[in-house]
Every structure is written in structure tokens, then in C-alpha cells.
Amino acid sequence: MRPIAGGLCAICGERLFSSYALSAAENEPRCGLCRRIEPAFARAVAYGSYEGGLRELIHLLKYAGVRPAANVLGRMLAEAIAALELDFPAESIPVVPVPLYRTRHRHREFNQAELIARAAMKLNPAPGRLHLCTGVLERKRETPSQTGLTRHQRRENVRGAFGVAQIDVVKGREVLVVDDVYTTGATVSECARVLRRAGATKVWVATVARTLKASGQRVEIQLSGNAAAEDISAAPEVPLARAAGI
Ligand SMILES: [Zn+2]
Numbered sequence: 001m002r003p004i005a006g007g008l009c010a011i012c013g014e015r016l017f018s019s020y021a022l023s024a025a026e027n028e029p030r031c032g033l034c035r036r037i038e039p040a041f042a043r044a045v046a047y048g049s050y051e052g053g054l055r056e057l058i059h060l061l062k063y064a065g066v067r068p069a070a071n072v073l074g075r076m077l078a079e080a081i082a083a084l085e086l087d088f089p090a091e092s093i094p095v096v097p098v099p100l101y102r103t104r105h106r107h108r109e110f111n112q113a114e115l116i117a118r119a120a121m122k123l124n125p126a127p128g129r130l131h132l133c134t135g136v137l138e139r140k141r142e143t144p145s146q147t148g149l150t151r152h153q154r155r156e157n158v159r160g161a162f163g164v165a166q167i168d169v170v171k172g173r174e175v176l177v178v179d180d181v182y183t184t185g186a187t188v189s190e191c192a193r194v195l196r197r198a199g200a201t202k203v204w205v206a207t208v209a210r211t212l213k214a215s216g217q218r219v220e221i222q223l224s225g226n227a228a229a230e231d232i233s234a235a236p237e238v239p240l241a242r243a244a245g246i
Contacts, residue, residue: 014034048210049212170199182210
């Protein structure tokens with residue numbers, strides 16, 4: 001469970017391969033997707049790759065209900081948030097966990113994003129500036145599982161699924177959205193979109209884990225602009241070792 005290292009997209013945190021990173025002769029290298037469409041969020045950071053032990057730890061919390069796992073994940077989230085600290089404004093920033101739909105929340109008895117955020121806030125990653133605000137976002141409908149969907153399908157799946165319940169908290173402010181996993185970014189992008197529409201000046205994103213493009217998916221780099229190639233990069237949750245054929 002090591003933090004992500006190497007060349008990453010300065011906006012969404014996707015892995016950049018050396019050939020690509022070298023050709024991006026700029027301070028803020030961007031992946032093909034972030035070059036084509038400006039995301040609704042300013043920057044997304046993650047602690048580690050969504051595979052192996054980190055993936056197991058998240059599953060332990062989400063599906064086995066092992067709540068103490070949230071403390072470990074919270075430490076990781078705090079570390080990811082600390083990477084944004086220099087970009088944060090001087091004034092206080094609402095920290096908004098991605099909400100679950102109420103029936104799922106009731107069934108699981110907790111929102112993992114909120115538990116992890118709570119644990120992270122105890123470690124004070126940007127001293128004095130972050131405060132947890134639950135209930136700012138609401139999930140207006142149940143969204144079918146995103147597993148197995150392409151990037152495009154994921155975007156459609158979450159479109160209109162979120163609303164801002166407390167506009168006064170975000171209006172004219174920069175906001176930090178937190179979640180457990182960033183897969184294609186469809187969920188946090190939709191959250192960022194509605195927050196911006198409600199008046200948030202900037203939306204930052206921090207997650208514990210992120211799926212990263214494996215070397216076997218390098219094809220997207222050569223075929224930048226090709227929609228079919230995008231779907232390859234959206235292949236969810238493939239452990240890097242397996243995708244690379246190791
Ligand atoms: Zn990117």
C-alpha cells in the first residue's frame with residue numbers, strides 16, 4: 001500500500017507513461033482526457049492505486065462493515081489532502097463527502113466516504129482550514145452499480161443523481177469533495193458540476209484510492225481522441241499486475 005509515484009496527470013491524477021510525460025513539455029502534464037475536456041473539478045488527488053491491500057481494506061470497510069478500517073483509510077486520505085494544501089485558499093473550506101442514496105445508507109448503516117473523511121479530519125491535514133460538512137450534497141436517486149460500465153455509461157449513470165441541499169455552505173467558496181475510490185471520475189465530476197452550479201468557486205477532490213491505467217492500456221496514448229480507446233481506459237478495477245500480464 002504505497003502512495004502513487006511517478007508521472008501523473010496534474011488535473012485528474014491518471015498515470016502518464018514516460019513517453020507521454022516527456023512529450024508534455026510543460027509544468028502541468030495532462031492526460032488525453034483532461035486535454036480534451038476541462039474537468040469540473042480543479043484537481044483530484046489520491047493516496048494509492050486501487051488494487052491489492054488497499055482495495056481489500058476498502059472492501060473490508062464497505063462490504064464487511066469493519067469500521068476501524070476507516071481510521072487507516074482516513075490517515076491515507078489525510079495524506080492525499082495534504083498534497084493539495086498549497087493550492088487551498090486561506091479561508092475555511094467545506095469538506096463534502098460523496099453521499100449514498102438513503103436506502104443504501106440505511107442498509108449499510110454508514111457512509112464510508114463520511115467515516116473516512118471524519119478520520120482524516122482528526123489528523124488536521126490543512127490546519128484550521130477544513131471543516132467537515134455532511135448533508136451539503138444529497139443523492140437524489142439510487143444509481144445502479146458502476147462496475148463493468150464504460151466511462152461514457154458511468155457518466156450517464158450518475159447524471160442528475162446529485163443535488164446541493166445546503167447552497168449557503170458552498171456559495172462563493174472553494175469546496176473539497178472526498179470519496180473512497182476514484183475510478184473514471186464520473187461520480188466526483190458530477191458532484192463538482194452541481195457544486196459549481198450552486199456557486200462553489202472551485203472544487204477539489206481527494207480520494208483514498210484511484211484506478212490507474214496499466215501499461216497494457218497504453219494504446220490510448222497513441223489513439224488519443226479515439227472513443228473506443230477511452231472505453232479501454234475505463235476498464236474498472238483491474239489489478240495492475242494482472243492487466244500487465246504478470
Ligand atoms: Zn487527467
